Amino acid sequence: MAVNTKLLSLLFLIATVSASFSDSDSDSDLINELVSLRSTSESGVIHLDDHGISKFLISPSTPRPYSILVFFDATQLHSKTELRLKELRREFGIVSASFLANNNGSDTTKLFFCEIEFSQAQSSFQRFGVNALPHVRLVNPSISNLRDESGSMDQSDFSRLAESMAEFVEQRTKLTVGPIQRPPLLSKPQIGVIVAMIVIATPFIIKRILKGETLIHDRRLWLSGAIFVYFFSVAGTMHNIIRKMPMFLQDRNDPNKLVFFYQGSGMQLGAEGFAVGFLYTVVGLLLAFVTNVLVKVKNLTAQRLVMLVALFVSFWAVKKVVYLDNWKTGYAIHPYWPSNWR
């Protein structure tokens, strides 16, 4: 039982805890306690604090009869969406639930899914040497030094969420997690209620359609929908969704500067797409405004002013897109004049 010297402050506690158990009995006691803790949580993830960590990880002598997979959470960082803590925590719960659902028998007592929360377990964070989140650590039965980082998950193990986490667990523990069982989007009673509502509502909807007074008879709705889909597509939003592109990047050389436009035609950033999509759309909208609405205005000066603004904006938008396109793709589009003109 090699206790880190920095943890002298906890030595007393540990000593008392470990002294109160004799080896073989204590193992099964610990497992029973973990199992009962696990049964209290819905997904099977045990919530531990400093006390629990020392009780289940530090005090029992190695090799422990179980592995523990620890998820390091921090409520104060949940607001930072780029860390994806909430999402990962949810996926972690799904892995745990699937593990429990797919295994029954002795295997379930060999691996426990735990989480610790920063504000409740600061010293445990120190003890594990965790300074950056997201972090998931597998503590094998044989690991005695908690600072040993060999059991931590890489970024690549988070990439496909629950599936890749399960692969990681299967690789390291030689246990099988089995197929990931995600909870259905809607539970059965919810589906039932929705179906019932639809069935009840259909006659009324059909009646209104026959009368012709629903929202779908509103032409402006269709118009704005069509324009929106157009804007959405030419902005390359599907590309951003499929590739999960960020809205902007941080400049590598100067972290304070943000990069909004990416050079090279195979990729685009979110903000860039929306900006150009807006430029694509605005010209047509202005043209339509001038030809459909402005002609009906009686005041000549107003017409003149609005037209000037519209023309200027359109000209600028087209020029900007041409410039951006040449910059991004590096094409040099040129006309072919007769050779004696040069």
Add this chain to the structure above:
Amino acid sequence: MAALESPPPGTPSAMRHAFGNVLSVLILVLIGVLAFSIRLFSVIKYESVIHEFDPYFNYRVTQFLSKNGIYEFWNWFDDRTWYPLGRVIGGTVYPGLTLTAGTIWWVVNSLNIPLSVETVCVFTAPVFSAFASWATYFLTKEVKGSGAGLAAAALLAMVPSYISRSVAGSYDNEAVAIFALIFTFYLYIKTLNTGSLFYATLNAIAYFYMVCSWGGYTFIINLIPMHVLLCIVTGRYSPRLYIAYAPLVVLGTLLAALVPVVGFNAVLTSEHFASFLVFIIIHVVALVYYIKGLLSPKMFKVAVTLVVSVGLVVCVIAVGILVALVASSPTGGWSGRSLSLLDPTYASKYIPIIASVSEHQPPTWPSYFMDINVLAFLVPAGIIACFSPLSDASSFVVLYIVMSVYFSGVMVRLMLVLAPAACIMSGIALSQAFDVFTASIKYHLSGSSNSTNDAEDNNSTNNAPKDDASASKADKSEETAKERPSKKGKKKEREHVVDKPSVKSKTVKKALVLPLEASIVALLLLIMLGAFYVIHCVWAAAEAYSAPSIVLTSQSRDGLHVFDDFRESYAWLSHNTDVDDKVASWWDYGYQTTAMANRTVIVDNNTWNNTHIATVGTAMSSPEKAAWEIFNSLDVKYVLVVFGGLIGYPSDDINKFLWMVRIGGGVFPHIKEADYLRDGQYRIDSEATPTMLNSLMYKLSYYRFVETDGKGFDRVRRTEIGKKHFKLTHFEEVFTSHHWMVRLYKLKPQKNRIRGKAKKLKSKTSSGSSSKSAKKNPWI
């Protein structure tokens, strides 16, 4: 041209009308010439050859068709490919393109014009682009009058997205399919506007042609039902809608099932179910309207509840059957590509092979600028113009643009389907803008709107040389004004929505003007925008999309270099090998080898049998001896590799090698991708793994490469190769093309059994000291 109710002859307006018609015919002819000639850059810059890979297959099929006739073609079992499996060509190709070109060839030859099959194939795509732009004219004319039609046709004639698939030599399905697509839509709209069963029948036949030509026909059979449903839901049901839709589904599906490659898919796969569902719905709705006409309003109210409930029951049963059918198949009856359109993240999650193809990537915004250029700016204006007023026809084109723009956002390849829609919309927008601006200028110049005849004629002739599209704008305004009453006469129960604005616009027209100078500036800017479009399209046609990829050129300081290595080596194959010899190569070159060298290949671009491809991939990734055994078991005599290291041709076999490893490893697990990577990196220099350096592909690519410059510097990978001096034991080099781009190797004949015995004896006596020299050539 335009089937208009012309005013009584002799009046000046009738004269002007006749003049306008003649002018639009002339403009259409010019547009056709433009569409044809802008696609000839590939012939002018290179030569009259078939391009790339798939067109070579189509060309070969067309050759077979023209030589052996239609029945032989229909039953053709091709033993030159997928050896030893072969392929049933007649039942696995979309025959539209081949039959079209074959017919053209037959007609031309029976007129005693001796064109070769290749010439016909090369020029099929440009000819059909001209047809497509005319079809666009008719379609847009049905929607918004002939002015918009001419503008749209001119835009489509040179839209880069379409040029990329239809330059001279690019003899592929899309070449004729885009014409078929637009023409089918035109006939649908025509039927919808006229309610004529004649056009409905034509529509079904056009749809049949589309099914023959391209797998993209599913777009039609989903878009039209969607439009019908939209019309019904928004209360636009009319008997014309019924006539436009019901015959199309019945006849169209029957005809589609005649095409062998579609067959019973036309009724069994989910892509077609939407049309059947809407078919049921439209009958229910038609019944409701029929009963409504029979009964008094009060009786109808009673009846409607009855009919609705019966209709609901029928629908629920039908949906239940469909759901049961769909649920019984693993992908829900949808093909992977269709599914990835509905759920864009589907392919990237589950089907890496679809996700890996570059055509299936989602485009970024520059793709739109490259492929539809300034049309991207004009489309929103066109959408808005279609909403004022909204008719059945204009709602269809709005639906078309919305669907196609969404699909193009998922897969860059579908930009091709978007292009016609964008042209139609932009044509409508341009036409409307020109209308408003020229009308304002005319109004201001003449002072009063009544005596504008002279100004108008001047205007149209002045504009003509500047821009094809703008020329017709002047006469468009009154043409549409005439057309509307004429249309109204044909369809009496046409909704009052259309009539009102036309009446209104006549009375309020004088007031609808813009300031003179602003209009002139706006007009100039629009013309500049059009000019920019023309410049871009010509540049794209000349520079970006006309390379045949079978002949390569590069411009350097000392002039133009032509790399004709592919044809050189295919010619070598056809002249120096036996007719029945089998040639193994990666599948990319399969079509070209069968078409140009007329030799049997193991795999080709029709990647229908993954195991077979994996076998070849495994052979290429194995060491020499194992590879020899695999190839020998497939009766292969020659191995062809494409190598770009000497001249820097990046799409060579070494760059594709990891795919061979992956595909091979997918079926034969002893091939592991990790063995070919050093720390996850693909490299061929001295850091490369031994497995990589010993693989057949490496050896065949770099054999004797060091003799070229003494160092073995690979100009694609920009590094010196890892293993420079080595001998081949089981293969011998028989041909290397001028720039080393294609290298051909022959499998050494199987060793004589006697030799093995002799060797054993020898090694017993002299403990293998001289075995090395004996291995090389035992007979010396």
